[in-house]
Amino acid sequence: MNFRSTVLSVALFATPVAAAQAQEPPYFVTYSHIMEEPGNLEIASQNVGAAPKNANPFYAQTLEVEYGVTAWYTAEVYLQGQSTLHDSTVFTGFRFENRFRPLRSEHRINPVLYVEYEDHNQADKSFLEITDHAVITDQQVANALLRASVERAVEGKLILSSNFNGFNLSENIIAEKNLTNEPWEFGYAVGAGRSLASAASAKDCRFCREYFAVGGELFGGLGTRYDFGFKGTSIYAGPTLAYNSPRNYTVTVGPEFGLNANSAAVLWRLKVAYEFSQVRDLFRRTR
Amino acid sequence: MRRLAAVAMLGVSVCLLLGAADGSWLRRVPDADRARLNPLPDKAAAAEAGAHVYAAECARCHGDQAQGRGNRPPLKSDRVAHATDGELAWLLKNGNSWKGMPSWSSMPDARRWQVVAYLRSMNPPVAPRRDPSQGEQK
Numbered sequence: 395m396n397f398r399s400t401v402l403s404v405a406l407f408a409t410p411v412a413a414a415q416a417q418e419p420p421y422f423v424t425y426s427h428i429m430e431e432p433g434n435l436e437i438a439s440q441n442v443g444a445a446p447k448n449a450n451p452f453y454a455q456t457l458e459v460e461y462g463v464t465a466w467y468t469a470e471v472y473l474q475g476q477s478t479l480h481d482s483t484v485f486t487g488f489r490f491e492n493r494f495r496p497l498r499s500e501h502r503i504n505p506v507l508y509v510e511y512e513d514h515n516q517a518d519k520s521f522l523e524i525t526d527h528a529v530i531t532d533q534q535v536a537n538a539l540l541r542a543s544v545e546r547a548v549e550g551k552l553i554l555s556s557n558f559n560g561f562n563l564s565e566n567i568i569a570e571k572n573l574t575n576e577p578w579e580f581g582y583a584v585g586a587g588r589s590l591a592s593a594a595s596a597k598d599c600r601f602c603r604e605y606f607a608v609g610g611e612l613f614g615g616l617g618t619r620y621d622f623g624f625k626g627t628s629i630y631a632g633p634t635l636a637y638n639s640p641r642n643y644t645v646t647v648g649p650e651f652g653l654n655a656n657s658a659a660v661l662w663r664l665k666v667a668y669e670f671s672q673v674r675d676l677f678r679r680t681r
Numbered sequence: 682m683r684r685l686a687a688v689a690m691l692g693v694s695v696c697l698l699l700g701a702a703d704g705s706w707l708r709r710v711p712d713a714d715r716a717r718l719n720p721l722p723d724k725a726a727a728a729e730a731g732a733h734v735y736a737a738e739c740a741r742c743h744g745d746q747a748q749g750r751g752n753r754p755p756l757k758s759d760r761v762a763h764a765t766d767g768e769l770a771w772l773l774k775n776g777n778s779w780k781g782m783p784s785w786s787s788m789p790d791a792r793r794w795q796v797v798a799y800l801r802s803m804n805p806p807v808a809p810r811r812d813p814s815q816g817e818q819k
Contacts, residue, residue, distance in 0.1 A: 431741075465781050498775075500784055589789055592789035593789070594731070596730040604792070671741035675750070
């Protein structure tokens with residue numbers, strides 16, 4: 395293992411935190427209209443592991459740094475890497491993400507506009523979304539070959555999200571355009587979740603039901619502009635469980651099961667997040 | 682480069698201006714929401730639970746003692762005392778995103794009403810203003 399691999403491995407395995415907002419629904423892939431609170435900085439580590447048939451087992455980690463610029467604008471940076479058994483550990487790329495909430499009041503369906511620039515190579519195994527005809531057999535190729543192919547793309551998402559009776563239901567429609575001359579690629583994600591308790595407890599507890607949320611999500615690819623549809627794409631679905639600690643950290647776990655032959659049997663996911671409150675106050679003058 | 686810096690400064694200024702709380706949200710509350718009463722039967726227990734929710738979710742911006750912080754307003758205030766329970770619940774649900782207050786719509790209804798009960802315990806109610814647009818604007 396060379397020096398770069400060692401450094402990346404340490405960064406991947408030792409990075410302790412990844413955050414989800416205290417009120418954020420328990421999703422890995424799906425976005426809701428809940429934005430990062432203004433002034434808060436969230437650092438999150440999203441981990442995914444799988445042992446696909448006919449391909450080497452892999453582990454991928456995404457480090458997320460999210461900041462609430464205003465109550466209607468959240469910015470985020472992702473750094474990604476992966477390690478494949480019997481192969482190598484590689485840094486796979488980065489993403490800059492922006493989410494805008496155009497309507498200032500709560501509606502039955504709340505839209506959020508998402509714009510992202512991504513620069514990653516084909517060795518990316520983060521499964522943050524699925525577009526095009528991405529299938530699990532793509533992972534059979536060695537990292538050395540995959541990382542040579544770099545993709546720079548702009549991705550847009552239309553996020554539609556609703557809250558009712560403590561439930562959240564979110565739908566994401568994804569459109570991605572490689573900046574080289576390639577067609578538009580599409581994907582989708584749907585999630586639903588709920589806190590285990592409607593009311594808060596008057597007791598000073600750390601593991602009350604109100605701190606737990608359960609949910610589920612479904613996501614997959616929709617092909618390209620010229621070949622749109624579910625055919626030849628992968629689909630995953632699974633339950634999620636989140637613990638929103640009153641001490642600002644969140645742990646979300648869940649398996650996601652492949653629903654067709656183009657998918658891995660199971661993606662095991664773990665997300666750990668920590669939220670630093672009101673970071674902007676550090677840069678304010680005392681009044 | 683200078684033009685870019687000017688645009689960035691303008692953006693930051695707009696964001697800061699938008700962050701100033703001025704109570705104008707009161708004008709947007711529908712009458713039906715304004716008239717709503719806290720449905721939780723035991724207000725003292727609700728306020729006690731609401732204090733925990735406040736400490737976890739609200740104190741980071743509005744202060745541990747609801748004294749306000751920076752341009753985020755105090756919640757022990759004349760404005761909160763004059764607001765109806767329904768107005769406070771509406772604000773928690775909808776937020777006032779252009780002024781910096783996030784929506785807490787993902788929080789279940791009961792939990793939001795607990796926060797309202799806690800705010801009310803800190804601000805005993807006074808007669809609500811008939812026309813919020815003519816009220817005191819801090």
